Amino acid sequence: MSAQTEPPTTLAQFHGGLKLKDHKQLSTQTAIAKLPAQQRYTIPVLQHIGKAGEVLVQVGERVRKGQMLAQSKHLLSAPIHAPVSGTISDIGNYPVPHPSGLPAQCIIIDNDFENDWVERNPVGDAAFHIPPSTLRRMIRDAGIVGLGGAGFPTAIKQTEIDIKTLIINGVECEPYITCDDMLMRERAREIIAGSEVIGHIIKAREIIITIEDNKPEAIAAMQAAIADDTTGYFRVQAVPTIYPSGGEKQIIKVVLDKEVPSNSLPNDIGVLCQNVGTAYAIYRTMYHDEPLISRVVTITGHGVRQPQNLEVAVGTAMQACLEFCGTYPQANTDIVMGGPMMGFNLHSSKLPVVKVTNCLLTNTSASNLAQPQSASHLPCIRCGRCVDVCPANLLPQQLYWYSGARDFERVVDYHLFDCIECGCCAYVCPSQIPLVQYYRHAKSEIWERERERKEADIARQRHEAHQARLEKQKRDREEKLRQKREALKARPADTAANDIGKNAIAAALARVEAKKKQLDLAPKNTDNLSAEQQQLIDAVEKRRKQSHQQET
């Protein structure tokens, strides 16, 4: 039994989806090239979903390559590291690649070109004898985030609780992007080594490498890399090329025929999904003790002379990547970061490459993309094409209708928050309505309202807590009385019936005795204080409970 032959699994399908022209051959003509070292690197402190870390270095300080620059104790965070050795020349707000276009805190390093690494102690194969919790901490300290796009800190996803299947996702369903494809073609063994570590951490029982069937070279390379696994632990699964099958929930549906419940994570149904790039980064950490300081980026589109994949240090100016590939003097400066379906437009090419930069798509207008979505699109004609392609099986036209009407209750009723913003609906809409833009608006507005409501709630709760304290005092008094009465009643039942009288008297005596002791021992002021403290604690408890209820 060889692992390289696929078991004849029948694949499931998710609803809708699109067959898109993939434009991938543009950037797969040459091998992954390494971008030469640059003079200056700009490293945003926050590069992923979650909280920004605390900066650990100062302006003027010399840092070594791989040295940690910022870290946070917050669970949902990932540290950042120096991509080169050199001097910190500034720490401050600079433009970063983010849909909002707002500047954010960045650390600037001037390269000294000495390639002076911090001391490294790779664990190598010993990783399989290290407890998972330690490995998770190592992955976290290496600043590894999901490289597929969202940039969720990786270590958090790797729980050990009941995960059966690990999916290493090589489905790169967006047109133009080929960085995962090239990585699989060229570094299959490394990806497998990294996957094995993840599999060890989560105690996976099987590892499925999913690749779309339009990437035969990558499939062949990955199959060759698992050829000597005779246990069937690894399996390469080709899946049909349908956008957006690369989505976590979609790929799980396709290969396992399971639906991740709305509002939950794949963990909840025993699956972990990791991008091939992430597996590769984990390999680098385990076998080279390298933090995540570089990644493969697809530079493509018709704005560069030689579209290709580059291995780029995090913090490199995008302009340097474009120039390496050859730009045209009169080229349009529009760049999309990510793919044409879910990426976003950048306002300049002077921004740094960050951990989640998988693709820079140039000259979108000449590539016949980004048709000006004028403010006056036609109204929705309810044709239902959007319904036919929605992978979440929503009614996009109704979402559009109610988000346009700002009827947010209805929008949520029609499951706005199950929308994955894949853009299929907007792609087919004959009225060319920028539907996803409406959904993003509605979502952020609902979040905003929720926040305001929470703030109002806190004020109200303060008032209520005061009321509650008064109530509590009253209830406590009543409770004590009631307990007393019950104790009197309950006692006789405990003991023999004929002893009622004697026992009751004895019990009463004992109680009096105990009380006396208590009074003697406990000074009066402490008594009062503890009661007050108790009330405070109760109030806090109550508030916490209430806010918890509100959240859920």
Added chain:
Amino acid sequence: MLFAKASSPYMHDDSSVQSIMRKVLYALIPGSLAAIWFFGWGVLVNILIAAITCLAAEAWVLWLRKRDIRNTLLDGSALVTACLLALALPPLAPWWLTVIASLFAILVAKHLYGGLGFNPFNPAMVGYIVVMISFPREMTFWTAPVGIAHSELSFLDTLQIIFSGHTSTGIDFDSITMATPIDTLKTQLGLEHDVETTRQSTQYSPLFDTISGVGWQWVNAWFLLGGLWLAKHKIIDWRIPTSFLLALTLIANFFAVYDYASYSSALFHVFSGGTMLAAFFIATDPVSASTTPRGRWIYGAGIALLVYVIRSWGGYPDGIAFAVVLMNIAVPLIDYYTQPHTFGKPQK
């Protein structure tokens, strides 16, 4: 810097409302030509009158509402409304009848509700119903199909009849008009004649030739062809015509088997009157139809049921307009209760 504001997706297929409407118009051509061939120049004159009125009315409202006149007129929806309306009206309808119906369709049914995309009722059918109720006599001016007519009208004669009500050559109106097969059958059944006797009688047998009447069967067949082409190119949703035709066949078949003397066959129903036009062009108007996949099955079947009821027991000859508008009323309810099962939600 317009692109900087645009958000993803940055790709789009090449569809547009304009191209959809254009294809609908193309698909109407074979059926319309057949209608002109069998029922005379009046059909074409109707189309022209309706088109001019609808476009002018649309332009006027857009001007009043300070909207982009050029682009909206070019979206083609007014032209489609005009054609559907004209094809539904009798070929020799006086010009003012067509004008009134067109004005109602565009001004009231479409723009009073907010224009394209916001009209809850099918505009062409609202226009049709208004004149049907107000001018029932004129609505029976169907020309006899070619081959049966006692005399055939020239283009000029047709123009004269439509614009002045009589011809210079003094052709007798009765010699050129004739009740439709559906209408005829209804009258005869009312006179206690059964389906077969009516169809075989010397008076009517030429009209009922072969399946569902001279001309009518061919007009329907050509509309069916155009409709299939639209469905194949995904311009219209295939569910509505399928469920409409399927339901009509089943219901008609049920009654025809139950009492073949008083109910005509399923084939007759499917290929007569405006059935195919309704199935592929009228019921599929996306704006006023149900928009959910399951809802469209219900919507199509509902129209079929109402059409059959009105044809068999109602007071009007062909019930398509009423059936469509009645189902339009039910659309919000249907849509609400037929939402698809969202990914990741518990199965209901």
